[in-house]
Amino acid sequence: MVGINPADRDADGVSSEVPIQQSNRGELGSSLEASSSTPSTHSPPALVSTPSRNSTARFRDPSWMYHPTGQRFVEQEESPVRSWHMHSVQMNEARLRAKHTSSPPPTSRSASSYQSPKPTAEDEMNQRMRSLSINQRQANLTIDTIVIGGSIAGLATAYALSRVGHRVHVLEKAPSIDQRGIGIRIAPNCSKLLVEWGLGEELSRLAQKCRKSTFRDMNTSEVVGIVEWAEDIIQEAGGEFFLILYSDLRQLLYDLAVSNGVQVSLGAKVQSVSADDTKDQPTVTLEDGTILSADLIVGADGQNSTVREAISGVEPPATDSYDSYYSVVIPGDRMREDPELAEFPDLEEWPMWMGDMRVALAFGTRGGDKYCIHLYWPNKATTYDGPDDEGWETFCSPDVLDLSNCDPRLQKLYKMAEYCIRTKYVVRPPPDEWVHESGRMVLLGEAAHPLLPCSTQGAGMAIEDAAALGSLMSRLRTWDQLPMLLNAFQDLRRDRCMDVGLTELNNATLVTLPPGPTRDGRNAGFRQALALLQKAEENGERWSDAQLRDQWDEIGYVFAYNARDAAEDWWVEWGALGEGSKAMMMHDPLNLSFSIMTETSSAEPLATQIMAMG
Ligand SMILES: Cc1cc2nc3c(=O)[nH]c(=O)nc-3n(C[C@H](O)[C@H](O)[C@H](O)COP(=O)(O)OP(=O)(O)OC[C@H]3O[C@@H](n4cnc5c(N)ncnc54)[C@H](O)[C@@H]3O)c2cc1C
Known part of the structure; x- marks a missing residue:
C-alpha cells in the first residue's frame, strides 16, 4: 500500500500504536519510499483516509503536520494553533487507542471488512426496514424548535426535525x-442522506458527478497523480460523489424545508439567546428587540456562533492562520470558447493544482454551466487590503492573487472569474459542550465543529448532523427524554466530526507541502501509482480485488458512514435500554408493557409489509 509502511501494521491490519513523542519529521517521505517497494497496488497517497492511518502511521509528527501550511508550526513553535491541533491529535490518538482495543463502533464498517460491493439480502432487508421505519416514525411528543441560521446545517436540520413531526422556525440574518x-x-456519506430525503433527481439535474481527482504541479503543470474512485467503491459507499453550487444546494434545502411546513424568517438577526431555570422555555432576542421562545433552540449559526457562546460561557480562542481562500466562479460557455480550457467544465472530476503552501481546487457543475475554483493562499503573498473578515460575504477583485508562475491554463481560468469571495481562515477549537446544561439548546454544523473553509466535508458534516438529530428526535415521547437525546447527539457526532476534520486537515497538508524531501516523497508515491495505473490500463486491467480493498481501506470509513443509521443503532443499543430500565426502576409494569406493546405493534405491520414486498 503506497504511503503505509507495512511494518506499522499489526497482523490484523490495524496500524500499530506509535507514541506521538517518538515520531520524527522525515516519516512521511520514508514511509512512502519504504512502501514503494511493494508494487502490488497502485493506490496513491490517501486523499481521504482513515484517521488511524493518518495519525499513527502516515503522519507521525503532528507538531508540523496538523496544519495545511505545515511549515508554520516549525516557525511558530508555541503558537495557539499548534497547541490546539496538538490537543486534537492527542484526543484523537486516545480515542483511536480505545477504539482499536474494543470492537469497532456499531455504525462504521471496519475498513478491513470490505469483501464484495454487493450487499447481502439481509443487508438489503435491514436497510429497507430502517428506511421504512424512519420514514414512517413520528415523534409522540412534538415540540416547537427555533433553528438559528438558515444555511446548509440550519435548513437541513429544520427539514429533518419537521419530517418527524416537530414544528420548526428558522431565523436567518441574511x-x-x-x-x-x-x-x-x-x-x-452526504449524498445518500439527500437522496433519502427525495433530492436524488434534483441533485442529478444540478450537480456534477465526480469520479476522480487529478493532481497537477501548480508551477510546472505536470500531472503528478490521479485518484480515481472505482464504481464498485461508490456503490458500496451507498452514494454518489457530487459537485454543486453552494446556492443550488441551499435552495434545494430551503424548498424542501418550506414545503414540509418549516417557517423561515429572513433578515432576522439573533442578538442573544438564554435558557435559565426560572423560565420554562429558552428565549431568543432579535436585533430589533423581538423576543421569541421555543422548547428547543438549535444553533446552526456558523463559525461566529451566538449560541455557542451561550452554551460554553466563554468563546474558545480563535487564531488567525494567516491564510485565506479566494473562491471564484467562471462561466462554462466562456471556457468552451478556448480550446485549451474547453474540456474542463464537463469533466466528471475535481482537478487540483498543488503549490508551495497553496493549492487550487476546481470543478464544474450545473451541466458545465459554471466552473468553481477555490484557491488557498498565504495572506502575505497577496495584495489584498480590504476588510479582514471571516465568512463568505467579502467580495474582492481576483487580481489580488499573482498567478504568473502557475500553469498557464489555471491563469487563464482565473482571469475569467465572474466574481471572487475572500474567506479568511481562522482556526477554532471545537467547543467541549454542544448541549446547554438546561437540555434545551444544542449546537451543530460549523458552530459545533469548525472545519477548514471549502472542506470536502463541510456540507457533509452539516447534513449528517441534521440526519442524526432528526432520527433521535423522532423518538421523543416525554420531556425528560429531551436532554438525553441531545447528549446522545453530541456523543454520536463529536467523535465522527473530529475524525473527519483531522482527515481533512491531513489531506490539505498533503496538497500544500513546501518543496523538500517530504514533498518529493509524496510526488514519488503519486507518480509510482500513476505509472502502475497506466500500465494496468494498457494491459486492459482495471480494478483487482486487492486494489479495491486498498481503496476501501482508505475511504470506506468516511464515505460509507450513514449518520442516520448511527443514530438508529444508538437508540437500539442504548436509548431503548434506558427507557426500559427507567420503567423498571419506577416499578411501573404498565408503563413497561406499554412501551413493549408500542414497539411491537408498530414493528409487526412493518415486518408484514416488508415480507409482502418480497
Ligand atoms: C453565504 C455562504 C456561502 C458559502 N459558500 C460556500 C462555498 O462556496 N463553498 C463551501 O465549501 N462552503 C461555503 N459556505 C460554508 C458552508 O455552508 C459550510 O462550511 C457548511 O456547509 C456548514 O454550514 P453551516 O450551515 O453550519 O454554517 P454556515 O454556512 O456558516 O451558515 C451559518 C448561517 O447562520 C447565519 N447566522 C449567523 N449568525 C446569525 C445570527 N446571529 N442570527 C441569524 N442568523 C445567523 C448566517 O447568515 C449563515 O446563513 C458558505 C456559507 C455561507 C453562509
Whole structure:
C-alpha cells in the first residue's frame, strides 16, 4: 500500500500504536519510499483516509503536520494553533487507542471488512426496514424548535426535525436565501442522506458527478497523480460523489424545508439567546428587540456562533492562520470558447493544482454551466487590503492573487472569474459542550465543529448532523427524554466530526507541502501509482480485488458512514435500554408493557409489509 509502511501494521491490519513523542519529521517521505517497494497496488497517497492511518502511521509528527501550511508550526513553535491541533491529535490518538482495543463502533464498517460491493439480502432487508421505519416514525411528543441560521446545517436540520413531526422556525440574518457562494462538494456519506430525503433527481439535474481527482504541479503543470474512485467503491459507499453550487444546494434545502411546513424568517438577526431555570422555555432576542421562545433552540449559526457562546460561557480562542481562500466562479460557455480550457467544465472530476503552501481546487457543475475554483493562499503573498473578515460575504477583485508562475491554463481560468469571495481562515477549537446544561439548546454544523473553509466535508458534516438529530428526535415521547437525546447527539457526532476534520486537515497538508524531501516523497508515491495505473490500463486491467480493498481501506470509513443509521443503532443499543430500565426502576409494569406493546405493534405491520414486498 503506497504511503503505509507495512511494518506499522499489526497482523490484523490495524496500524500499530506509535507514541506521538517518538515520531520524527522525515516519516512521511520514508514511509512512502519504504512502501514503494511493494508494487502490488497502485493506490496513491490517501486523499481521504482513515484517521488511524493518518495519525499513527502516515503522519507521525503532528507538531508540523496538523496544519495545511505545515511549515508554520516549525516557525511558530508555541503558537495557539499548534497547541490546539496538538490537543486534537492527542484526543484523537486516545480515542483511536480505545477504539482499536474494543470492537469497532456499531455504525462504521471496519475498513478491513470490505469483501464484495454487493450487499447481502439481509443487508438489503435491514436497510429497507430502517428506511421504512424512519420514514414512517413520528415523534409522540412534538415540540416547537427555533433553528438559528438558515444555511446548509440550519435548513437541513429544520427539514429533518419537521419530517418527524416537530414544528420548526428558522431565523436567518441574511435578507435572502439567494446569497452568492461558490461550489460545494457532496461526498457519498452526504449524498445518500439527500437522496433519502427525495433530492436524488434534483441533485442529478444540478450537480456534477465526480469520479476522480487529478493532481497537477501548480508551477510546472505536470500531472503528478490521479485518484480515481472505482464504481464498485461508490456503490458500496451507498452514494454518489457530487459537485454543486453552494446556492443550488441551499435552495434545494430551503424548498424542501418550506414545503414540509418549516417557517423561515429572513433578515432576522439573533442578538442573544438564554435558557435559565426560572423560565420554562429558552428565549431568543432579535436585533430589533423581538423576543421569541421555543422548547428547543438549535444553533446552526456558523463559525461566529451566538449560541455557542451561550452554551460554553466563554468563546474558545480563535487564531488567525494567516491564510485565506479566494473562491471564484467562471462561466462554462466562456471556457468552451478556448480550446485549451474547453474540456474542463464537463469533466466528471475535481482537478487540483498543488503549490508551495497553496493549492487550487476546481470543478464544474450545473451541466458545465459554471466552473468553481477555490484557491488557498498565504495572506502575505497577496495584495489584498480590504476588510479582514471571516465568512463568505467579502467580495474582492481576483487580481489580488499573482498567478504568473502557475500553469498557464489555471491563469487563464482565473482571469475569467465572474466574481471572487475572500474567506479568511481562522482556526477554532471545537467547543467541549454542544448541549446547554438546561437540555434545551444544542449546537451543530460549523458552530459545533469548525472545519477548514471549502472542506470536502463541510456540507457533509452539516447534513449528517441534521440526519442524526432528526432520527433521535423522532423518538421523543416525554420531556425528560429531551436532554438525553441531545447528549446522545453530541456523543454520536463529536467523535465522527473530529475524525473527519483531522482527515481533512491531513489531506490539505498533503496538497500544500513546501518543496523538500517530504514533498518529493509524496510526488514519488503519486507518480509510482500513476505509472502502475497506466500500465494496468494498457494491459486492459482495471480494478483487482486487492486494489479495491486498498481503496476501501482508505475511504470506506468516511464515505460509507450513514449518520442516520448511527443514530438508529444508538437508540437500539442504548436509548431503548434506558427507557426500559427507567420503567423498571419506577416499578411501573404498565408503563413497561406499554412501551413493549408500542414497539411491537408498530414493528409487526412493518415486518408484514416488508415480507409482502418480497
Ligand atoms: C453565504 C455562504 C456561502 C458559502 N459558500 C460556500 C462555498 O462556496 N463553498 C463551501 O465549501 N462552503 C461555503 N459556505 C460554508 C458552508 O455552508 C459550510 O462550511 C457548511 O456547509 C456548514 O454550514 P453551516 O450551515 O453550519 O454554517 P454556515 O454556512 O456558516 O451558515 C451559518 C448561517 O447562520 C447565519 N447566522 C449567523 N449568525 C446569525 C445570527 N446571529 N442570527 C441569524 N442568523 C445567523 C448566517 O447568515 C449563515 O446563513 C458558505 C456559507 C455561507 C453562509
